[in-house]
Amino acid sequence: MTILITGVAGFIGSNLAIKLLGLGHKVIGIDNLSYGFRRNLELIISHSNFDFIDEDFRKYDSIKNIEADALVHLASQKIPRYTNALITLSDNSIMLKNAIDKCVKDKIKLIYASTSDVYGKNPNIPYSEESDLTLGPTTVKRWAYALSKIYGEQYIIAHADEYGLEYTITRFFGSYGPHQNLSWWGGPQSLFIASALSKSEIEIHGDGLQTRTFTYIDDTIDGLVKCIIEEKSKNEIFNIANNPNEEITILALGKLIWKLINKDEVPPKFKFIPYASFGKYEDVRRRVPDISKIKSLLNFSPKHSLTDGLKQTIVWQKKVTGS
Numbered sequence: 427m428t429i430l431i432t433g434v435a436g437f438i439g440s441n442l443a444i445k446l447l448g449l450g451h452k453v454i455g456i457d458n459l460s461y462g463f464r465r466n467l468e469l470i471i472s473h474s475n476f477d478f479i480d481e482d483f484r485k486y487d488s489i490k491n492i493e494a495d496a497l498v499h500l501a502s503q504k505i506p507r508y509t510n511a512l513i514t515l516s517d518n519s520i521m522l523k524n525a526i527d528k529c530v531k532d533k534i535k536l537i538y539a540s541t542s543d544v545y546g547k548n549p550n551i552p553y554s555e556e557s558d559l560t561l562g563p564t565t566v567k568r569w570a571y572a573l574s575k576i577y578g579e580q581y582i583i584a585h586a587d588e589y590g591l592e593y594t595i596t597r598f599f600g601s602y603g604p605h606q607n608l609s610w611w612g613g614p615q616s617l618f619i620a621s622a623l624s625k626s627e628i629e630i631h632g633d634g635l636q637t638r639t640f641t642y643i644d645d646t647i648d649g650l651v652k653c654i655i656e657e658k659s660k661n662e663i664f665n666i667a668n669n670p671n672e673e674i675t676i677l678a679l680g681k682l683i684w685k686l687i688n689k690d691e692v693p694p695k696f697k698f699i700p701y702a703s704f705g706k707y708e709d710v711r712r713r714v715p716d717i718s719k720i721k722s723l724l725n726f727s728p729k730h731s732l733t734d735g736l737k738q739t740i741v742w743q744k745k746v747t748g749s
């Protein structure tokens with residue numbers, strides 16, 4: 427297959443491109459390098475089956491003439507913690523429309539990266555694909571991200587109903603690993619690793635008792651590839667996540683990373699940052715996936731425990747930052 431990936435120089439996009447090329451597919455990737463890195467592509471940039479387009483996907487012309495069998499739409503703005511909600515809402519809707527228009531016109535499958543953030547504050551865990559999506563008020567800008575992805579999901583399904591668009595929607599749960607963004611953009615783990623390596627304070631947002639279920643990138647990619655290739659993924663939504671028993675508080679994640687790097691030689695140091703410093707902010711207290719659907723339909727099975735995945739991530743981060 428020839429697979430077009432938007433956001434190919436990002437964390438998930440670059441790992442996906444490497445995997446697909448290894449499986450013998452052709453990959454055409456677009457990225458404007460706003461949050462991605464050329465270093466993420468260094469393994470594949472000269473590969474004969476890989477083409478890189480350094481362009482802004484908000485412009486439809488950037489992909490108009492590309493011939494592909496499927497489009498994996500990963501390029502995105504995320505939770506506006508340090509950016510603004512307008513960019514999240516407008517960029518995500520413009521790029522979504524471009525992705526849909528391309529797939530409808532060329533009659534190719536769209537694989538859309540949604541997020542576990544769509545479940546919002548729903549207190550009923552674990553979250554299955556049929557769970558309610560419970561967001562907070564529109565005056566809290568962090569919900570702009572989840573809202574943009576919910577809109578994306580519904581807009582895609584409406585195009586399937588009206589124009590026969592073929593799709594698969596994936597909801598990722600906190601993926602981490604090599605090529606992750608080293609700022610908050612990539613989640614807390616890379617900053618925790620950096621702090622533990624320099625033996626400086628780990629910054630925790632809120633009280634640290636909020637939980638997440640982190641997924642090692644190889645497992646995320648394994649699930650995503652199944653969603654691209656397997657016939658049974660057609661017109662379905664899937665959680666792609668680690669096993670629910672890997673749920674961990676953010677504070678415990680900080681302690682675990684510190685211990686993996688510094689053993690018991692130095693006690694960890696934490697600095698708690700109140701949510702109020704981000705303006706009107708709301709966090710999700712617990713986030714736990716139900717992955718029974720992707721397990722039974724696509725034979726998905728996550729293989730990496732959090733500790734095992736973090737060890738591999740630390741090795742990569744030390745190498746890339748020279749620490």
Ligand SMILES: NC(=O)c1ccc[n+]([C@@H]2O[C@H](COP(=O)([O-])OP(=O)(O)OC[C@H]3O[C@@H](n4cnc5c(N)ncnc54)[C@H](O)[C@@H]3O)[C@@H](O)[C@H]2O)c1
Pocket residue numbers: 432433434435436437438439456457458459460461462463481482483484499500501502503504517539540541542597598599600601602607
């Ligand atoms: N990483 C996770 O744990 C996670 C969790 C839930 C959902 N997701 C979703 O998965 C997708 C990929 O996430 P990621 O972590 O790899 O993010 P990322 O930021 O590392 O990658 C996204 C890439 O898109 C590119 N991009 C952004 N705007 C663009 C534009 N206008 N034109 C061209 N390229 C543009 C960025 O430069 C970046 O390289 C996103 O849609 C994200 O919302 C990720």
